[in-house]
Amino acid sequence: MNEPLSISKSIYRYNQDQFVETKDDIVIEFPLTVYINDEEFATMVCSPRNLDEMVIGFLASEGVIRFKKEIKDMKIDADRGFAYVELHSKEIKNQQYFSKRFIGSCCGKSRQFYFQNDVRTAKTSMVKTTITSQQCIDLMKKMQEDSLVFKNTGGVHNAALCTPEDLIVSRSDIGRHNALDKLYGHSLLNGISVKDKILVFSGRISSEILTKAAKIGVGVVLSKSAPTDLAIKLAEDLNITAVGFIRGGSFNIYSHPERIILDKKERYL
Incomplete structure (x- = not known):
């Protein structure tokens, strides 16, 4: 799927x-409405690429769902902006926890634990993955270099x-959650175990993003931006290492520093 993520437009500077x-170059904003078992479930505003990954994630x-095999069929009508998902089960799991809602592309009110399904699906990390301080810096640099769309538009x-050594898969989207959902969907579609992996992210670590990381199942989140206080509290509770402000040769560790190893001394902080 190589749908364009931006268009060229004449402007005055x-x-x-x-x-x-x-x-x-201007990023493309694309609405996608998801139907589950012929009933409208949600509308997302996203970048029009890797839509199958995003829907599954x-x-x-x-x-x-918990596994890809729970989906009987999925069709995406990219021309009209619809995704049709048919589950093997005729009833949506825990449907009483959901309501039809509009999910926008920008920062909105935190959904952390406002919905009961967040409590159910956010996992406490049990992984013992470690990463060196230099690897934190290198992974952030690699992710930024990998994003041509951001370099051209600044809008995703x-x-x-x-892994601690390299990127497995990277995704860009106008929506913060969409980018993470695409990673989650990719791992489910390709049978990639995420528990020992590391999530690298360009934006702020809000409670929403921390919750999403916990749902995916990673134990380390690296960001070039700041965390919120609630995100740090959740990271502490969910046993997730949150690292922010990875810029140049420095960064801040906000929770569970034992997973970050000094390069020279090779010991835990």
């Missing part, structure tokens, strides 16, 4: 007391699923 006509993070969030 103001620079040094004059207007100059030029071209600019979204359903898994919402607790509708980036996320990557990694």
Whole structure:
């Protein structure tokens, strides 16, 4: 799936007391409505690529499915903006926990534990994965270098699923949650175990993002931006190592520092 994620548009740029006509790359915003067993479930605003991964990851993070095999059939009508999912079960799991809602592409009100399915699907990490301080910096650099869409537009969030040594898969999307759902969906579609993997993320670690990471099942979250206080509390409770402000050669560890190893001394902090 190589659908374009941006378009070129003529604009006027103001620079040094004059207007100059030029071209600019603009990210594409795409609405996708998901139907489950012929009933409307949710509408997401996203980037129009890897939609199958996003839908499967979204359903898994919402607790509708746990495994790919629970889906009997899935069809995506990209031209009209619809995804049709048929489950083997005729009833959606824990349907009483859900309500029809609009899921936007930008930062909104935190959903952390406002819905009971978040409590059910957010996992306490039991992994013992460790990563060196230099590997934290290297993974962030690799993810940023890998995102040509962000370099061209500045309008997407980036996320990557990694080993301590390298990126496994990276995804970009105008929606923070969508980028993570695409990673989750990719792992489910390809049978990739995520428990020993590391999540690298370009945006702020909010309680929503931390909850999403817990639903995916990773034990380490690396970000180039800041965390919120609630995200740190959740990371402490869910045994997740949260690292923020990875910029240049420095970063901050906000929870469970035992997974971050110093390169030279090779000992736990």
